[in-house]
Amino acid sequence: MTRATHAREKILNAAERLFAERGFEVSLREIAGAAGQRNNSAVQYHFGDKTGLVDALYEFRMTPLNVRRREMIAELRAAGREGDLPALVEAFLGPLSEHVLTHRGESWYLRFTSRYVLSGGYRSWPFSSDHYPGMTELVPLLFARLPGLTEExxxxxxxxxxxxxxxLEQRYADPGFDDAAAAAAAADLRTTCLAVLTAGGPE
Structure with a gap:
């Protein structure tokens, strides 16, 4: 890893945590300080502005998640399982769930994304092709499988x-919350996501 790449990753990790903790009013100067950068303009140097930083953060996290999701979709297509609803739900949430369980609370990505979405920063729906090519491939399969499914x-x-x-990401801070409890919570999430999609209609 080059020095510049290392600095970028430190900034991205610091931004992810501070955005998740405090929202998007955090200054670029504060992010640079949290990342251990002596130059207060380090964030502007690497990312331009806050919008560029958020875009880079999504690219940093979503690139491997999209690879994983598209692998799962390819496996479903190869097996002729595009209509397998539980498998489609797994492709929808599985990569993010795996990310949380693998990082064990050391990544703030889901907390960052949750705050970003609920702050109104997330305006492209269903998903932006820039950050979510895996989702843009998966969503039509869900609509094909559930003709009554609405965007809402x-x-x-x-x-x-x-x-x-x-x-779940936050609960890793609780010493009594172990990997078994996290795995059980993730399994329950699969069940409730499937229930949300199918409630009030045939599967």
């Missing part, structure tokens, strides 16, 4: 998933 219902499921995973 899909949004409700997405928000449910997001807030539960953000809470």
């Amino acid at each position: 219902r899909l949004r409700a499921m997405f928000l449910h998933m997001l807030v539960v995973l953000a809470d």
Whole structure:
């Protein structure tokens, strides 16, 4: 890893945590300080402005998540399982759930995303192709499988998933919350996401 790349990652990690903790009024100077950068203009140097920083943060986190989601979709297509609703739900939330369980609270990505979405920063729906190519491939499969599915219902499921995973990420700070409890919570989330999609209609 080059020195510049290392500095970028430190800034991204600091920004993710501060945005999650305090919202988007955090200054770029504060983010640079939290990242251990002596130059107060380090964030502007690497990312331009706050919008550029947020975009870079999504790219940093979403690139591997999209790779994983598209692998899962490809496996479903190869097996002729595009209509397997539980498998589609797993492709929807599985990569994010895996991220939370793997990082064990050391990543703030779900808490950052939850705050960003609920602050109104997330305006592209269902998903922006810039950050979510895996989702833009998956969402039509869900609509094909559930002809009565509406964008509002899909949004409700997405928000449910997001807030539960953000809470799960936070709960790792509790010494009594172990990997088994986290895995059980993630399994329950799969069940409730499926229920949100199918409530009031046939599967």
